[in-house]
Amino acid sequence: MYSVIAYQAAYANSVSQIFHEAIHAIDDECYSAENKAAWSAKPRSSYHWHKRLLHSKSWIVVDRNQIVEGKPKCCGFINLETTYHSRGYIDSLYVHPEHQGKGLARKLYEVLELWAREQGYSELSVDASLLSKGVFLSYGFKQHHRSYQEKLGQVIMGFLMSKPL
Template sequence: MSTNCSNRRAESVTYAIRLFRDADAKALSDILLRAIAEIGPRAYSPEQVGAWRSRHPGAASYRERVAAADAIMVAVDNRDRPVGYVLVQTDGHVDHLYLHPHHTRRGLAERLLDAAETFARSQSAERLFSEASDLARPVFERAGYKMTHRRDLSIDGVAIHNWAMEKPLG
């Protein structure tokens, strides 16, 4: 599956959310890398974007995460091609939320976070929590997450930050 989606008439695409399938791994890896490379520069320096991309372990990691009981909900277009995803752990940690750059600003991130919440509740998680980028922070806030603090870190000697956010499920 190619993630080189066309922009023409993208607004008329009907999206669905479904569970991860093994065949999705390469597409999700491509979505993550494109999102970081094409959307990341809106808020981060080239060095920060490069450091962020370098942390991605590749397509096989998705299968490993599902085998470890993590859930991946995939947003697909009307041809069942992945265009975004959320990865959530049984304890409520939202570890990934990525959309293909051609499919942003259509409510998909919010729908994926809703799916993550449904999963977390089914696992009796008490809260959802994440480390959101500057770019994702507003999406998490719209979904009811509260920022608890800024996290300053270093990746391969490159200073970068994100935001610890959480949403109680009580």
Template structure:
């Protein structure tokens, strides 16, 4: 498996992975109505692409198949982290987050924040993030619970170029 930077051609694949992961994995913690407003069938591909392209975004591939992706803003907000439903529990999320944390350290970011879903909260706790607060986010009349979490950035990372 290899990690590389997100590219324009990854838009549809990342959106499809996001949609399928929410529908198949997050269904254990959210109702069908909540899932419907969280991840809708493909919308505007250009908007999705631009939202990833403006951040530091990476994808992981296995045998040329997209198995995960993640992105982080310049300010240290970990926006998205999704792993294909057939590849859960294989260390993919951990490797993707480590790549984002390394990049954040190189950029001088001192703290990473994330709004973790109920499903993702245990992963982030296990990987050194602390819960700051529980939140209710309203989307189209549905309330979705998530957790504002944070982690200080390790400033002792060695500087090197991102994986390609």
């Protein structure tokens, strides 16, 4: 049984692994091996992910039927920037490859959107990847233009998208 819960520090290492494994599971036709290696050469430290998620509003989805190290297994995560300049920006949405296609991204997104509405946010935005563009379109986002991020000499293409609330 999957549940969405607030991010907890005990899951920082799981989040790091999910990020890395989800990126490297993307088909090479979407992003080259070189793109993926630049995007995530290796899992980042738990410290990095804990700090990143602690400074935003973050949730994880866990499988309560799978216990790992005494806690439900983390299967995915999402986080939302809450500072004035980037308020409402979805920084990350990743689901472990073994759990993709089960509606977990939607579960995470619905919790985020509900929270944003309750806080009075007027809009959500995201730089969606080639893979997640369709997911965000299905959530009602509109594409504005292509976006490009340079990482370790690789240009990774995405799409700037937004949704009024």
